Amino acid sequence: SLFRYVKTSSLFSYAESSHHFDTPNKLTIQLRRTSSPFRYSKRAHHLDTPNKLTIQIRRTSSPFRYAEQAHHSDTPNELTIQIRETSSPFSYAEQAHHSDTPNELTIQIRRTSSPFRYSKRAHHSDTRDKFTIQLRRTSSPFRYSKRAHHSDTPNKLTIRLRQTSSPFRYARQVHHSATPNKFTIEILQTSSPFRYAEQVHHSVMANKLTIQLRQKSSPFNYAKQVHHSATPNKFTIQLRRCMPPFSYARQVDHSATPNKFTIQLRQTSSPFSYA
Structure with missing residues (x-):
């Protein structure tokens, strides 16, 4: 048989x-x-x-x-x-x-x-080594689709979908070019009043990054922290929430280490401004 x-x-x-x-x-x-x-x-x-x-x-x-x-x-x-x-x-x-x-x-x-x-x-x-990935979700606060195309290199793929009760939801895509065709997608979401999309594109030039942040309701401020270390394509993003009646100060520090900056949001109930 x-x-x-x-x-x-x-x-x-x-x-x-x-x-x-x-x-x-x-x-x-x-x-x-x-x-x-x-x-x-x-x-x-x-x-x-x-x-x-x-x-x-x-x-x-x-x-x-x-x-x-x-x-x-x-x-x-x-x-x-x-x-x-x-x-x-x-x-x-x-x-x-x-x-x-x-x-x-x-x-x-x-x-x-x-x-x-x-x-x-x-x-x-x-x-x-030609493949296409499509991710879709219905009946949820957000929809997304991600496509990854690897050519001329072997095919190693990992996809992880996760959900948490944190007040933040984000989509994170990490592509490691040194290790051929190894990337991880993590998606977390909740019922937070604001949403944002994070897009990371690593081209032939190392450390090329594009991030877009969007929010629904105005009462929330957010902090974006991106850190590029010596290891290529390593980044971290943190989001924090503050109350609407307060102003905030923004600090950007460009150090000798390339592609390293920090944004801090602070609030106070005092009528005085601060630096």
Whole structure:
């Protein structure tokens, strides 16, 4: 048989499909699930034209359902995946397709109870290491989308979505150029009366930074602190809140260390000004 179905004693169950042709086309698919409501069917049909595969995955009695289709034609590394969802709070699919390693595919599907939902699509064509990331959220105080494109370098990607009860919410993107294609995205949000967007772009020139801060309501002031150390692409931002009736002083100190500045906001109930 062309297929092997293996089941472990843990909560995970997966099916492995491996087929070797005279033309090196090694395909591996792993499907994993965390809870019992999943059930799936895998159908693969190999025609005289090698490497033609169709996968359908469906789930019933669940807040969401999705379908995945993978088709390998005569032109290697031609892939299409469709993911659909009905009412799940969080669902995403990860696809990793390696082109130079002929037809090696891995698909992972996971779900949590977080209010975030996002989809990550990674497609590696004949041009190596081309991928696109889209993050979207509905029914929340803010929406955002981030795209990262790495070319000419291997693909190492990490995405983390987190939520906290802090009165601040921000999106932080860190891209480390020295370590090839290693970046981290952290997103935190609450019901704070002000919001801001933080954009960090590291070009070929090191330490190129752009930050935009915005707030809804006027009664709040904020402090922005950005620190560029000797280690490239390292920054920190702190936001603080003060009462509206008071004025504030702003201090900017440019030291010998390049790209180091500090902004401080202070308040007082005295009618006298201060420096």
